[in-house]
Amino acid sequence: MTIRLLIADDQALVRGALAALLDLEPDLEVVAEVGRGDEVLEAVRTAKPDVALLDVEMPGLDGIEAAAALRAVPGVRVLMVTTFGRPGYLRRAMEAGAAGFVVKDTPAxxxxxxVRRVHQGLRVVDPSLAAETLVAGTSPLTARESDVLRAARAGGTVADVARELHLSEGTVRNHLSAAIGKTGARTRAEAARIALDNGWL
Structure with missing residues (x-):
């Protein structure tokens, strides 16, 4: 029986290399490739893969958001394949419904x-990342603090962030202050970098 695959990665070279490697396997067939997270759901509905291999960082929707969207599609399982082996990403991907999480330098x-194990209904997680995730624990940030830090990463003013998120400037300042305190940072830029490095954003 052939396992049908979708590969989603915004880097065409990486996407092509993954497809070429996996197509060499007699029981695997790449039936769709996309370069944006917001193309995943439609491609899955059209190509009907058994397993979707998703990168984390993609335009449109990130891979974790795309994995969450695929919960609505029966019969497809998600394997995250990413350069960014951050503990917070692993936790968020599993919460979004991913069955596996491996890094791109995993041998072919x-x-x-x-892919085979995820297709069989098993969970597959990079062991060193699993250990890091246990040590790192969960994100200390609330959902709203994460939203505010994400918006602040672009470098806009408090007023810009408030406008984007439909919040008052005072509320934005409070969330930024809390996020700075929880991450142990000195500035909001440093707080955003720490949160990003830990995969909390």
């Missing part, structure tokens, strides 16, 4: 095996 044979 191990990646193919991960």
């Amino acid at each position: 044979a191990q990646l193919a095996d991960a």
Whole structure:
């Protein structure tokens, strides 16, 4: 039986390399490739893959958001394949419904095996990342603090962030202050970097 695959990665070279490697396996067939997260759901509905391999950082929707959207589609399982092996990403991906999480430098044979195991209904997680995630714990940020930090990453003023999120400037300042305190940062830019490095954003 052939396992049908979708690959979603915004880097065409990486996407092509993954497809070429996996197509070499006699029981695997790449039936769709997309370069944006917001193209995943439609491609899955059209191509009907058994397993979707999603990068985390993509335009449109990130891979974690795309994984959450795929919960509405029966019969497809998600394997995150990413450069960014951040503990927070692993936790968020699993909460979004992903069945596996591996990094892109995983050897081809191990990646193919991960695809097969996810297809069988098993969970597959990079062991060193799993250990890091246990040590790191959950994000200390609330959902709203994360939203405010994400918006602040673009470098806009408090007024800009308030406008974008439909909040008062005072509320934005309070959330930024809380996020700075929780991350142990000195500035909002540093707080955003720490949160991003931990995969909390």
